[in-house]
Amino acid sequence: MKRELLDRLLRARRAKRPAAVVTDLETGEQWLVESGERAPGGVGEETLAAVRAALRADRAGPVEIGGRALFINVYNPPLRMIVIGAVHIAQPLVGAARLAGFEVFVIDPRHAFAADARFPDVRVTTQWPDEALAALAPDARCAIVALTHDPKLDDPALAIALRSEAFYVGALGSRKTHAKRVERLREQGVSDEQIARIRGPVGLAIGARTPAEIAISIIAEVVQQLRQPA
């Protein structure tokens, strides 16, 4: 690997931009493909399509194109989880999400909830959820979970989450709470198709009762959505 390619790859990673390295396994020739940028010379249409598919699936692998044995390695930005509501369940959820490799952000404009002591080592922002979410610019490697139970906080966040490419959008609440939420979002002009993306009641149905169990059911559902998208 040439120094210049390594440097560009590291720059992409530090800027959290998806990138892939294509290697000709016979000759050692190598190309860096950055998403959103023009493909380098030497990377044809077919290879570029394979790179895009590999980045989408987050899966490295060998491919044979035009009689050449190529290897595509994917360097996707880290997974992120954005939690709305620095509530009781958020505490174990932050731990479970980190265990699964997520970089975690908590949003709660209520200072008493967002107190640093409750969430040591977590970035807690006290902006309003819609502003805070917009600033975090959720992408396809992002899961968003609304936990406040408060429509003033959850609804604007969900409206933004549903317009983003986030691979998972979940909201805490019973079936009844969720039905009311669906109605409110509909009134705000969110389409049925978008509303259907919300996982609510949130989490896999494993009979979770304690905050830790609920956190585990949420993270399990997030992983399922990531690894086995419908």
Place this chain on the structure above:
Amino acid sequence: MADAIDADDVLGYAEAWRAQGRGAALATVVSTWGSAPRPVGSQLVVSDAGEFFGSVSGGCIEGAVIEAAQRVIAGGGIQRLRFGVTNEMAWEVGLACGGDIEIFVERIE
């Protein structure tokens, strides 16, 4: 080097070693057959002094890969290595049965 060495970042070690003027090689799992201990794309970086970071097999074949990497650091070029992980070795790293792994080794120029 404020952010060069990230504990999870194999590439960061490659960069740091090269910035110190030291030799480094990168080994990548490019194919697996059967049950392989580390997924395709996993990487191990090796310095000219034999230090290494990352993993391509969870320990079964690291020794051989590190030796090959040092040859590549000294002599340049690339190497493709194929290993069978025997059932016995697989057991050592917590797998029920073995598989085959292909590793691509390249020098960081």
